[in-house]
Amino acid sequence: MPVHDAALLLLGHGSTLNADSSAPTYQHAEEIRRRGLFAEVHVAFWKEEPNFRQALRQTRRRRVYAVPNFISSGYFTEQVIPRELGLTGAITQVGDQEIIYCDPVGLHPAMTEALLQRAQGVVEKSGETIPAPARTACLFICGHGTSFNDNSTKIIHEQAAEIRRRGLYADCQPVLMEQTPFVKDWRTLTPCPDVIVVPFFISDGLHSFEDIPVLLGLTHNMREKSFQNPHHEIGRRLWYATAIGTDAFIADVILAQVEQAAKSAGEISPAAETSPATIEVELEQFLKCGPLPGKIGQVILRPGFELRHQDDADEGPDALQSLRSLEELRQWIRLDSAGDFRPLRAAPNLQRGWLYRATDWAGLHAALDYLYPAELANWLLWKEGRLPLTPWRETAERQTGRFRIVREMDENALAELVATNCEPGCLKRRLWSPAGQSVKSSGGEIPLLCPEACNFLVGKAREKLKGPETE
Ligand code: SF4
Incomplete structure (x- = not known):
């Protein structure tokens, strides 16, 4: 395992609406930090602070292993993260840093062990047993499914095939929320009397806590105290687990992804081991x-x-x-x-x-x-006159999908947005145009700086133009 002078950077999706989305990324970062394997461990998110654009600023280590805490490869891992971090391939020199871009967590073969452990764990915790799972039990691996990205379903199909090959369960099948094979059809997809469903998601949230239980036909969602495993119905028992990405074992999967990428990258060169003054x-x-x-x-x-x-x-x-x-x-x-x-x-x-x-x-x-998040780094760069500032127009142009509409916001509407959200609701000093402010800080104070409009403000901009967002 590479240790030396390297930093680990975990990249997650995050959310501006709840803390559940970023929690597993923080959880795994805390576990890996506790093991003392890297000189530094940091996180960054698409929707939360620190955002991807500020991700690399958090460390001055010469070598950084960047691991996407995503379940599959696709839009975020192939387009968004490389674009925002300035990566061009598996190894990118960004300034004086060497960034090793690892495969997403969900793609590692060790995820099969994680799925099996999660399935076994949910049964053990329930107090009931499945005496002969190879004869009576079906394990369903449940994903979202979207017509925009085949990769997310491909990995679930592959995992199900691998588990079937091992013969530990009578059957193992992929099921999806929005594509065939539908999770709502689980009763007809298998004749097995014992059924285990493991959500193949990075974090728990609306999908795993509420949507999938409803699709399974359970009467209680997972947030309710009355929810209990297994669910009994005539001649059948159903165990429903929490999202695979919250499993403690995922920290090991992250380390395995780093190890795999490090083998291709080779040893850290002596020059790379000598980092400049750390933050x-x-x-x-x-x-x-x-x-x-x-x-x-x-x-x-x-x-x-x-x-x-x-x-x-x-x-x-x-x-x-x-x-x-x-x-x-x-x-x-x-x-x-x-x-x-x-x-x-x-x-x-x-x-x-x-x-x-x-x-x-x-x-x-x-x-x-x-x-x-990232404020120490921003402050040091600002003192050195090197803090990159991003005008609103550029931030707006980067938005895609549902957020593309914020490109239409004119300067008057933007000024109103800043007056109602930034002014009363945030302690940062804005540095980006056209809403820039001067920075004053007394001795002993580290000023909070805003080098570009944050995702929260972008979300509010969309809300202003389209109405409230739901996730
Ligand atoms: S855009 Fe406004 S709300 Fe967001 S971090 Fe900057 S000052 Fe704060």
């Missing part, structure tokens, strides 16, 4: 030279790598909830005090009442990236 080194210098406490957004930084909400500056540690891991910090900051998802980390609605102590500068960097 944490610069953070250390800034905090050692400036007045303390330091400040970023609504958070203050104190000696001992301590972070807390600025309004809790005078609270004793016993009055605050001590968050012991990045995962706990993530769970705390993802919702506002009303329990609603915070799609915008720089919104001035960070909840109070917590305290987080990192163990070193790298840990502090990681925690600050959770609180304000």
Whole structure:
């Protein structure tokens, strides 16, 4: 396994509407970070912060392994990610960084093990058993299915064929939500009395929690307490699992994808092993030279790598909830005090009442990236006069599909949009035209900078032109 001086970058889809979509990508990044295999581990998303355009900024390591946490290859892995990161193939030199672009997680042969483990796990957890699955059980692998991309269904068909070949179950079939073979037809697709359905999705969300249970004819969706496995109906039992992408085993699949790509890329050259000053080194210098406490957004930084909400500056540690891991910090900051998802980390609605102590500068960097994604990197680039700025027009032109309509927004409508969303709802200073602002920061403060209109604003632009978005 490559360790040395390399960074790992996990790329997920994310969502501006709920935290479920990005959760598995964060979860696997946390697990891999915990194992200490890479010098740095970062995440980036299509729909959330930090976005793909800012992904590589988060690290100055010379070699970066970029792994798409996607279930299949297709539009995102073949077009969007390469375009946004500036990749031209399996190995791309971007400035002084060497980016190794790995295959998507879902394509690795180890996914077969992940599917089998998930199927076995859901049965074991239920308290009931299937004494002879090779005679009585059918495993369905359930995907979405779309006429736009054959690749997503191809991989499900291949996985089902491989599991059939192993003969562990009486049958194994692919089923789809929107294409044949339809998941709603499961009763006629197999005569087996025991049926297990595993959703072949990266994250849990509307599809796996609600849509598929409805298509299966279950009376409760997975979010309801009354949901239970197995579901019994005359002569049959049905177990329904959560999305495969949430399985802890996926961290190993990600590492396997890196290992495979690293073999083709060869050893890191001695020159590549020597990275320039890392972001944490610069953070250390800034905090050692400036007045303390330091400040970023609504958070203050104190000696001992301590972070807390600025309004809790005078609270004793016993009055605050001590968050012991990045995962706990993530769970705390993802919702506002009303329990609603915070799609915008720089919104001035960070909840109070917590305290987080990192163990070193790298840990502090990681925690600050959770609180304000990629903002340390943006600030350092801005100080060096190297922060790329993207005018609204260019951001709008990049939008495709349902979001293409934002290209039609004129400057007056844009100004109105900024006044109603950015002004009251975000602590960042806009640097992009035509809505740019000046940046003022006092000593000891790391300013939050907005180098391009974010996905949240693009979503609001679409909403303004078309009405509310649903996902
Ligand atoms: S576009 Fe507006 S809402 Fe989005 S990050 Fe920038 S300032 Fe904040």
